[in-house]
Amino acid sequence: MLEYLWFPHDISTFGPRVDFLFLLIFWIVMIVWIAVMVTMVIFMIRYRTKPGRKAEYIEGNSRLELVWTTVTAAILVMLAFMSRSTWADIKEHAPPGDVFYAVNAKQFNWEMTYPGPDGKLGTKDDLTLENEMHVPVHKVVRLDLTSKDVIHSFFVPNMRLKQDAVPGRVIPVWFEATETGQYEIPCAELCGFGHSGMKGNLTVQSEEDFNKWLQDQYAQSK
Amino acid sequence: MSSTAAVAAHGAHAEHHELGFMRTYVFSTDHKMIARQFLFMALIMMAIGGLMAMLMRWELAFPETAVPGFHWMPEPYMYDGAIPPNTYNSMFTMHATIMIFFVVMPILVGCFGNFLIPLMIGARDMAYPILNMLSFWIGAVAGVIMTASFFVPGGPAAAGWTSYAPLSAVPIYTGVDWGQDLWCISIIILGVSSLMGAINYITTIINMRTKGMTFFRLPLVIWSLFITAILLLLALPVLTTALALLLFDRLGGTHFFLPSGGGEPLLWQHLFWFFGHPEVYIMILPGMGIASDIIAVFSRKPIFGYRAMAYAMIAIAGLSWIVWGHHMFQSGMDPALGTSFMLTTMVIGVPSAIKTFNWLGTLYKGNIHYTAPMMNALAFVSMFVIGGLSGIWMACTPVDMYIHDTYFIVAHIHYVLFGGSLFAVFGAVEYWFPKMFGRMMNETMGKIHFWITFVAFNCTFFPMHILGMGGHMRRIYNPLQYDFLKPLQGMNIFISISAFVLGAAQFIFLANIIWSLLKGEKATENPWQANTLEWTTPIHPGHGNWPGPVPVVYRGPYEYSSPEVAEDYLPQSRLIEHATAAAD
Ligand code: HEM
Ligand SMILES: [Cu+2]
Ligand SMILES: [Cu+2]
Numbered sequence: 001m002l003e004y005l006w007f008p009h010d011i012s013t014f015g016p017r018v019d020f021l022f023l024l025i026f027w028i029v030m031i032v033w034i035a036v037m038v039t040m041v042i043f044m045i046r047y048r049t050k051p052g053r054k055a056e057y058i059e060g061n062s063r064l065e066l067v068w069t070t071v072t073a074a075i076l077v078m079l080a081f082m083s084r085s086t087w088a089d090i091k092e093h094a095p096p097g098d099v100f101y102a103v104n105a106k107q108f109n110w111e112m113t114y115p116g117p118d119g120k121l122g123t124k125d126d127l128t129l130e131n132e133m134h135v136p137v138h139k140v141v142r143l144d145l146t147s148k149d150v151i152h153s154f155f156v157p158n159m160r161l162k163q164d165a166v167p168g169r170v171i172p173v174w175f176e177a178t179e180t181g182q183y184e185i186p187c188a189e190l191c192g193f194g195h196s197g198m199k200g201n202l203t204v205q206s207e208e209d210f211n212k213w214l215q216d217q218y219a220q221s222k
Numbered sequence: 223m224s225s226t227a228a229v230a231a232h233g234a235h236a237e238h239h240e241l242g243f244m245r246t247y248v249f250s251t252d253h254k255m256i257a258r259q260f261l262f263m264a265l266i267m268m269a270i271g272g273l274m275a276m277l278m279r280w281e282l283a284f285p286e287t288a289v290p291g292f293h294w295m296p297e298p299y300m301y302d303g304a305i306p307p308n309t310y311n312s313m314f315t316m317h318a319t320i321m322i323f324f325v326v327m328p329i330l331v332g333c334f335g336n337f338l339i340p341l342m343i344g345a346r347d348m349a350y351p352i353l354n355m356l357s358f359w360i361g362a363v364a365g366v367i368m369t370a371s372f373f374v375p376g377g378p379a380a381a382g383w384t385s386y387a388p389l390s391a392v393p394i395y396t397g398v399d400w401g402q403d404l405w406c407i408s409i410i411i412l413g414v415s416s417l418m419g420a421i422n423y424i425t426t427i428i429n430m431r432t433k434g435m436t437f438f439r440l441p442l443v444i445w446s447l448f449i450t451a452i453l454l455l456l457a458l459p460v461l462t463t464a465l466a467l468l469l470f471d472r473l474g475g476t477h478f479f480l481p482s483g484g485g486e487p488l489l490w491q492h493l494f495w496f497f498g499h500p501e502v503y504i505m506i507l508p509g510m511g512i513a514s515d516i517i518a519v520f521s522r523k524p525i526f527g528y529r530a531m532a533y534a535m536i537a538i539a540g541l542s543w544i545v546w547g548h549h550m551f552q553s554g555m556d557p558a559l560g561t562s563f564m565l566t567t568m569v570i571g572v573p574s575a576i577k578t579f580n581w582l583g584t585l586y587k588g589n590i591h592y593t594a595p596m597m598n599a600l601a602f603v604s605m606f607v608i609g610g611l612s613g614i615w616m617a618c619t620p621v622d623m624y625i626h627d628t629y630f631i632v633a634h635i636h637y638v639l640f641g642g643s644l645f646a647v648f649g650a651v652e653y654w655f656p657k658m659f660g661r662m663m664n665e666t667m668g669k670i671h672f673w674i675t676f677v678a679f680n681c682t683f684f685p686m687h688i689l690g691m692g693g694h695m696r697r698i699y700n701p702l703q704y705d706f707l708k709p710l711q712g713m714n715i716f717i718s719i720s721a722f723v724l725g726a727a728q729f730i731f732l733a734n735i736i737w738s739l740l741k742g743e744k745a746t747e748n749p750w751q752a753n754t755l756e757w758t759t760p761i762h763p764g765h766g767n768w769p770g771p772v773p774v775v776y777r778g779p780y781e782y783s784s785p786e787v788a789e790d791y792l793p794q795s796r797l798i799e800h801a802t803a804a805a806d
Contacts, residue, residue, distance in 0.1 A: 007693075008706055018623065021620055029611045037607075039582055040600075040603070044585065047590050048592065055783040056587035057523070057782075057783050057784055058523065059527075061526075062527075064583075065530050069572060076572065077569070079618060080564050080618075087623075150388050150395050151389065155693075166487055168487065169481075169554055171554045188628070190381065191395075192397075193307040193311060195697065195698065196699045196703060197307075197698075
């Protein structure tokens with residue numbers, strides 16, 4: 001359904017939950033919008049001016065106002081409660097990761113650091129690449145997101161994922177890809193004249209391909 | 223000073239005036255002249271802001287190609303007519319800054335606040351006429367400084383109208399030096415001007431209402447301006463503080479927002495949006511008031527649920543202080559805080575919905591006259607509904623994660639600010655033109671302008687929702703750099719063509735103003751047969767507004783089609799003998 005609404009193809013495990021909420025709101029909004037517009041147009045046509053006609057003197061109707069206030073409030077508060085858990089699962093409780101990256105944003109590149117065989121970031125065997133991130137499919141990938149200079153925003157449209165990278169803070173981010181392929185990582189926060197074009201490449205591979213790629217990278221960096 | 227003494231003092235000075243040209247047209251203390259000054263300043267700034275918009279739309283439709291007719295622009299602003307990235311950043315920064323601070327606020331608050339408050343509450347002028355004059359002239363200085371920043375080395379500010387630190391705090395991050403300083407200084411000065419206005423409006427509305435004009439007999443437009451003034455009074459000092467800190471970081475070597483010295487970038491965002499969200503309502507509340515008045519007049523009916531409308535505006539204003547975090551869901555702020563801001567944001571949707579339903583209720587069983595002001599007011603309602611509904615997606619934190627900083631936001635902004643505020647401005651100018659200038663505006667030109675604007679507006683901004691759903695980031699100067707955006711380029715071209723039509727249509731409005739000023743049909747005293755007090759003054763009210771005593775008010779502002787009288791209107795100041803006992 002959302003693909004028809006121009007959404008990029010989703011490849012993350014939490015994407016469908018985001019899309020569900022989008023669609024839920026879509027239908028609610030559509031119903032409300034059509035109802036309001038149809039009412040308005042009907043009133044506009046029926047009550048257009050006619051010679052000799054006088055408008056009816058109506059000052060209001062408290063009962064009616066009470067009804068539409070409570071109904072609106074109930075729908076909106078319900079939406080907030082329905083969104084809560086999805087949000088918490090994506091941004092608060094990251095599952096334990098299988099693959100780790102330190103992502104350091106800078107004007108105007110993404111610096112992706114893979115921890116190397118020891119699995120620890122900040123050691124000598126770290127592997128740092130500009131704008132290149134490879135991850136295995138169906139694995140939980142965890143990023144420690146930060147920035148060297150200004151605020152950038154890590155955005156993967158195909159995963160419905162976005163998180164600002166803020167200098168001075170390390171923000172944990174996670175995702176799990178469900179399909180292999182090549183995807184783009186634009187920067188979504190204005191970060192200077194190179195903002196447009198600050199773009200990383202995300203390659204989601206099978207686990208074997210991913211390991212092979214890693215070996216190649218190590219061989220090259222020696 | 224008691225209001226009778228003020229009236230007497232004013233009456234006296236209105237008698238032996240004979241003010242010179244300067245005192246009448248330039249350094250005037252008459253609220254009506256100051257209103258006109260704000261109007262013309264804002265129209266000039268609108269042309270500049272609009273030009274920026276057109277250039278942006280050229281760039282987005284035909285990235286990195288020369289703009290026809292712009293070869294003369296010197297480097298580094300343009301390269302043989304092609305817009306480089308930094309210029310693009312400057313353009314959307316200045317476009318938004320100018321439209322917000324120098325178009326919408328000066329017209330809605332500066333112009334109509336000034337013009338309507340004394341006339342509608344039955345006062346001879348603002349409480350502090352000299353402060354009022356200063357408010358305009360200080361605002362004009364701010365405008366000159368902002369415009370001057372186009373011409374300094376390095377060009378104008380390029381960090382967005384939100385000026386997020388650290389980008390805005392260190393010149394090498396943007397390549398802009400003086401431009402950003404001037405931006406800060408200009409807005410600080412503008413803040414001073416707005417504060418003066420706000421104090422004046424609040425004092426005037428509280429103290430100078432005429433006899434019988436209780437709070438619940440105020441027209442809703444006055445309610446909206448009153449609430450707006452309170453918001454301005456409380457919000458602007460926060461912005462001024464933030465801007466002062468930013469200037470210290472830029473020029474004084476401090477590190478309020480720079481992590482390198484222990485500062486906190488998110489502090490800027492918190493301060494900015496603590497101002498910025500109320501600011502959004504500052505720009506829409508007067509529009510709501512204007513639309514309410516115009517819709518009541520041309521439906522010939524009382525506003526449906528007058529008190530609910532006033533309370534809804536108070537609720538919006540109150541809630542506007544606890545929703546700022548919804549601009550920061552993806553900023554790295556604690557996600558738990560995000561959840562609470564989501565809840566408050568959803569709740570603020572309720573009073574907006576109340577207002578919408580009440581506007582519909584006002585149309586119900588009315589006798590609707592489709593004049594140009596009415597069409598713009600109805601467009602305000604329907605466009606505001608779209609802008610309000612698209613806000614629900616943004617309020618939902620997980621969905622915001624996807625659409626934040628995309629064209630979905632740009633669509634939303636424009637539905638609220640152009641579709642909302644600006645349509646209200648068109649309506650207001652057309653509706654109060656006879657009072658401001660003594661002549662009617664041309665209806666035919668008004669309707670042509672309305673229809674082209676309405677259609678082109680929707681063709682321009684509605685598809686932006688779809689761009690946003692496709693993931694199109696905002697503030698990028700070349701969408702073709704991304705593979706996933708290439709299929710959307712056709713839509714970008716369509717949007718730009720619509721935008722050019724939209725921009726061109728505004729010349730009709732301008733032409734209508736100029737033509738009507740010179741040749742428009744002479745207005746009668748109450749051309750729309752409205753109830754409110756501004757229509758009880760002479761065609762060209764002098765300084766002091768009413769030649770005789772100020773009118774006394776006997777009833778609410780929306781007694782249209784009242785069964786008590788044969789006509790379909792009943793001015794607030796008209797005394798009906800048998801009703802005198804009930805008055806006061
Ligand atoms: C013909 C009319 C207009 C057109 C074609 C237009 C076009 C645009 C475009 C293309 C952007 C996005 C820039 C970007 O993200 O790269 C933008 C941003 C914006 N516009 Fe307009 N605009 C128009 C009128 C207005 C009006 C009347 C207002 C306010 C009253 C306004 C307020 C804004 C604001 C606040 C932004 C946000 C800038 C940002 O992202 O920082 N615009 N406009
Ligand atoms: Cu960036
Ligand atoms: Cu960026």
